[in-house]
Amino acid sequence: MQNDLKINLAQPTDYTTIANIYNEYIQGGGATMDEVLKTATDIAHWVNHFNDRERLFVLKKIEQVIGWGIIKKYSDRSGYRTTCETAVYLTNTELGKGYGTFLKKYLMQVCKTLGYRHLVAKILGGNAASVAYNQRLGYTIVGTQKEVGFRDGQWHDVVIMQYLFR
Numbered sequence: 001m002q003n004d005l006k007i008n009l010a011q012p013t014d015y016t017t018i019a020n021i022y023n024e025y026i027q028g029g030g031a032t033m034d035e036v037l038k039t040a041t042d043i044a045h046w047v048n049h050f051n052d053r054e055r056l057f058v059l060k061k062i063e064q065v066i067g068w069g070i071i072k073k074y075s076d077r078s079g080y081r082t083t084c085e086t087a088v089y090l091t092n093t094e095l096g097k098g099y100g101t102f103l104k105k106y107l108m109q110v111c112k113t114l115g116y117r118h119l120v121a122k123i124l125g126g127n128a129a130s131v132a133y134n135q136r137l138g139y140t141i142v143g144t145q146k147e148v149g150f151r152d153g154q155w156h157d158v159v160i161m162q163y164l165f166r
Helices: 010-030 040-048 098-115 128-136
Strands: 005-009 054-061 064-073 083-090 119-122 138-151 154-164
Touching: 005 098, 010 040, 010 054, 010 064, 010 128, 040 054, 054 098, 064 098, 064 138, 083 098, 119 128, 128 138, 128 154
Parallel strands: 083 119
Antiparallel strands: 005 054, 054 064, 064 083, 119 154, 138 154
Protein backbone atom coordinates (compact mmCIF):
# COMPACT_ATOMS: atom_id res chain seq x y z
CA MET A 1 0.00 0.00 0.00
CA GLN A 2 2.66 2.52 0.99
CA ASN A 3 4.45 2.35 -2.37
CA ASP A 4 1.78 4.44 -4.09
CA LEU A 5 1.25 6.82 -1.14
CA LYS A 6 3.14 9.99 -0.32
CA ILE A 7 2.71 12.51 2.49
CA ASN A 8 3.78 16.11 1.93
CA LEU A 9 3.33 19.45 3.60
CA ALA A 10 0.30 21.04 2.00
CA GLN A 11 1.05 23.62 -0.66
CA PRO A 12 -1.22 26.43 -1.90
CA THR A 13 -1.95 24.32 -5.00
CA ASP A 14 -3.48 21.69 -2.65
CA TYR A 15 -5.82 24.04 -0.80
CA THR A 16 -8.80 23.67 -3.15
CA THR A 17 -8.67 19.89 -2.87
CA ILE A 18 -8.29 20.08 0.91
CA ALA A 19 -11.36 22.32 1.04
CA ASN A 20 -13.31 19.98 -1.24
CA ILE A 21 -12.50 16.95 0.93
CA TYR A 22 -13.49 18.81 4.09
CA ASN A 23 -16.68 20.00 2.40
CA GLU A 24 -17.68 16.34 1.89
CA TYR A 25 -17.76 16.04 5.69
CA ILE A 26 -19.47 19.39 6.25
CA GLN A 27 -22.21 18.45 3.79
CA GLY A 28 -22.51 14.88 5.02
CA GLY A 29 -22.72 15.74 8.72
CA GLY A 30 -21.63 13.44 11.50
CA ALA A 31 -17.91 14.28 11.49
CA THR A 32 -17.54 18.03 12.07
CA MET A 33 -19.39 20.86 13.72
CA ASP A 34 -18.45 23.14 10.82
CA GLU A 35 -21.51 24.22 8.86
CA VAL A 36 -20.00 26.63 6.34
CA LEU A 37 -18.33 25.21 3.24
CA LYS A 38 -14.65 26.03 2.90
CA THR A 39 -12.64 27.47 0.01
CA ALA A 40 -8.95 27.48 -0.82
CA THR A 41 -8.83 30.96 0.73
CA ASP A 42 -10.12 29.56 4.03
CA ILE A 43 -7.44 26.86 4.03
CA ALA A 44 -4.76 29.46 3.25
CA HIS A 45 -6.03 31.47 6.23
CA TRP A 46 -5.55 28.43 8.51
CA VAL A 47 -2.00 27.89 7.32
CA ASN A 48 -1.07 31.56 7.37
CA HIS A 49 -2.04 31.69 11.05
CA PHE A 50 -0.19 28.54 12.13
CA ASN A 51 2.51 28.78 14.75
CA ASP A 52 5.88 27.10 14.20
CA ARG A 53 4.60 23.74 15.56
CA GLU A 54 1.37 23.44 13.57
CA ARG A 55 1.22 21.59 10.27
CA LEU A 56 -1.12 20.70 7.43
CA PHE A 57 -0.21 17.64 5.38
CA VAL A 58 -1.70 16.06 2.28
CA LEU A 59 -1.85 12.37 1.51
CA LYS A 60 -1.29 11.65 -2.17
CA LYS A 61 -2.03 8.44 -4.00
CA ILE A 62 -0.28 8.37 -7.35
CA GLU A 63 0.17 12.16 -7.15
CA GLN A 64 -3.54 12.84 -6.44
CA VAL A 65 -4.53 14.31 -3.07
CA ILE A 66 -6.90 11.84 -1.38
CA GLY A 67 -6.77 13.19 2.16
CA TRP A 68 -5.26 15.60 4.59
CA GLY A 69 -4.17 15.71 8.21
CA ILE A 70 -3.65 18.56 10.59
CA ILE A 71 -1.65 19.20 13.73
CA LYS A 72 -2.91 22.26 15.55
CA LYS A 73 -2.34 23.82 18.92
CA TYR A 74 -4.71 22.85 21.67
CA SER A 75 -4.77 26.24 23.35
CA ASP A 76 -3.15 29.67 23.28
CA ARG A 77 -2.24 29.26 26.96
CA SER A 78 1.46 28.49 27.31
CA GLY A 79 0.92 25.74 29.86
CA TYR A 80 -0.64 23.63 27.08
CA ARG A 81 2.43 23.91 24.82
CA THR A 82 3.01 20.13 24.89
CA THR A 83 -0.58 19.38 23.82
CA CYS A 84 -1.96 19.46 20.30
CA GLU A 85 -5.02 18.31 18.40
CA THR A 86 -4.82 16.01 15.40
CA ALA A 87 -7.39 15.24 12.71
CA VAL A 88 -7.44 13.29 9.47
CA TYR A 89 -9.92 13.53 6.60
CA LEU A 90 -10.01 11.32 3.50
CA THR A 91 -12.13 11.70 0.43
CA ASN A 92 -15.13 9.39 0.83
CA THR A 93 -14.06 7.08 -2.00
CA GLU A 94 -10.83 6.22 -0.16
CA LEU A 95 -12.28 5.34 3.25
CA GLY A 96 -11.74 1.90 4.76
CA LYS A 97 -8.49 1.16 2.91
CA GLY A 98 -6.01 1.88 5.72
CA TYR A 99 -4.97 5.25 4.32
CA GLY A 100 -6.26 7.18 7.33
CA THR A 101 -4.22 4.97 9.66
CA PHE A 102 -1.13 5.51 7.51
CA LEU A 103 -1.60 9.30 7.66
CA LYS A 104 -2.48 9.44 11.37
CA LYS A 105 0.60 7.37 12.32
CA TYR A 106 2.69 9.84 10.35
CA LEU A 107 1.08 12.80 12.15
CA MET A 108 1.74 11.15 15.49
CA GLN A 109 5.45 10.79 14.70
CA VAL A 110 5.66 14.41 13.57
CA CYS A 111 3.95 15.45 16.81
CA LYS A 112 6.61 13.60 18.76
CA THR A 113 9.44 15.31 16.85
CA LEU A 114 7.77 18.69 17.44
CA GLY A 115 7.90 18.09 21.19
CA TYR A 116 4.25 17.31 21.81
CA ARG A 117 3.50 14.81 24.57
CA HIS A 118 -0.30 14.82 24.65
CA LEU A 119 -2.41 14.44 21.51
CA VAL A 120 -6.14 15.16 21.52
CA ALA A 121 -8.86 14.02 19.11
CA LYS A 122 -12.39 15.43 19.33
CA ILE A 123 -14.99 13.24 17.65
CA LEU A 124 -18.74 13.65 17.27
CA GLY A 125 -20.43 11.17 19.55
CA GLY A 126 -22.31 9.42 16.75
CA ASN A 127 -19.15 8.72 14.77
CA ALA A 128 -18.37 5.25 16.17
CA ALA A 129 -16.05 4.41 13.26
CA SER A 130 -13.78 7.36 14.05
CA VAL A 131 -13.74 6.52 17.75
CA ALA A 132 -12.77 2.90 16.97
CA TYR A 133 -10.12 4.04 14.47
CA ASN A 134 -8.47 6.27 17.07
CA GLN A 135 -8.65 3.51 19.69
CA ARG A 136 -6.80 1.18 17.32
CA LEU A 137 -4.05 3.81 17.17
CA GLY A 138 -3.73 3.88 20.95
CA TYR A 139 -5.98 6.83 21.78
CA THR A 140 -8.20 6.42 24.83
CA ILE A 141 -11.55 8.01 25.62
CA VAL A 142 -11.23 10.48 28.47
CA GLY A 143 -14.77 11.81 28.42
CA THR A 144 -17.81 12.93 26.53
CA GLN A 145 -19.07 16.48 26.37
CA LYS A 146 -22.85 16.10 26.35
CA GLU A 147 -24.82 18.21 23.88
CA VAL A 148 -21.87 20.57 23.37
CA GLY A 149 -22.74 21.37 19.75
CA PHE A 150 -25.90 22.15 17.82
CA ARG A 151 -26.06 21.33 14.15
CA ASP A 152 -28.73 20.27 11.67
CA GLY A 153 -31.46 20.90 14.22
CA GLN A 154 -30.09 18.62 16.92
CA TRP A 155 -27.65 18.54 19.82
CA HIS A 156 -24.42 16.59 19.45
CA ASP A 157 -22.07 15.04 21.99
CA VAL A 158 -18.32 15.17 21.43
CA VAL A 159 -16.05 12.34 22.55
CA ILE A 160 -12.66 13.54 23.78
CA MET A 161 -9.80 11.12 23.18
CA GLN A 162 -6.12 11.38 24.05
CA TYR A 163 -2.81 9.78 23.23
CA LEU A 164 0.17 10.20 25.55
CA PHE A 165 3.75 9.68 24.51
CA ARG A 166 5.54 7.99 27.41
